[in-house]
Amino acid sequence: MKNIMSVDLEDYYCDLPFSEWPKYESRIMRNTEMILDLFEKYDVKATFFVLGYIAEKFPDLVKKISELGHEIASHSYAHIDLRKVSKEQFEEDFLKSINILEKITGKKVEGFRAPFFSINKSNYWVFEILSKKISYDSSIFPVRTQLYGIPNAPRFVYKPSLKNIVNEDVKGEFIEIPMATHRIPVIGNIPIAGGFYLRFFPYWYMKLGIKKMNKQGNPAMIYIHPKDLDPEMPRIKEYNWYYYYNLKSAFKKFEKLLQDFKFGTVKDVLVI
Ligand SMILES: [Zn+2]
DSSP, rough: OOOEEEEEOTTTTTSSSSSGGGSSSOHHHHHHHHHHHHHHHHOOEEEEOOOOHHHHHHHHHHHHHHHTTTTEEEEEEEETTTTSOOHHHHHHHHHHHHHHHHHHHSSSOOEEEEEEOOOOOTTTTTTHHHHHHSSSSSOOSSSSSSSSOOOSSSSSSBBBBBBSSTBOOOOOOEOOOOEEEEETTTTTEEOBBBBBHHHHHHHHHHHHHHHHHHHHHHHOEEOGGGGGGGGTOOOTTTSSSGGTTTTTHHHHHHHHHHHHHEEEEEHHOOOO
């Protein structure tokens, strides 16, 4: 069974406020080339959720990713936290990002991922704006963490009701692809989808979770940031320990994942 590989294409400083970004030196070219080489080696195609800002600065990189057969989707323009903006601010940022991406690739953008997985009860309206322009979202993490998560959301690909996205609307057309989780009775859903969790958990745990999902007929949605694989990521004082945890072992674990499972883009796996 094919699982879904995704890359949130942003630089290591993009979790800081937008005004701070120019202070930092980019590492996106080097880190993305490394990921593209790995994908080529293991015959992986991925969906890249690209920041509009990064596409504007590195159009050739985004063009190259698209020409290699990967899918380009949106990760907003300025890495905004959707819990802190108005509907109008979000819509403006979102449209700006898809215009930039479509101009570079000449292909229609079909998907979106919210920065910081920042969807919660307060902003379900995001889905109404998205559904006017694109066909899927992949921002829901059905877990309970201090930073994000909608623990009662469905764990597998579903069609959300646009009014209340934790409910299914079987007649709906818009699709949600939640991050991969491992369900443990009584305890709840444990995140295994990649990023920090790839660095934090032993590899066998992630493998077990994906195998369990596949056994039940569900593809796992996995994500990685270029910075997750960069042990030389510069220190940023505003960043917590989890930005730097186990960066050294991440590359090996990620490579193992690509060896053990088959991966495609959202469009490959779901026929959108
Ligand atoms: Zn991001």
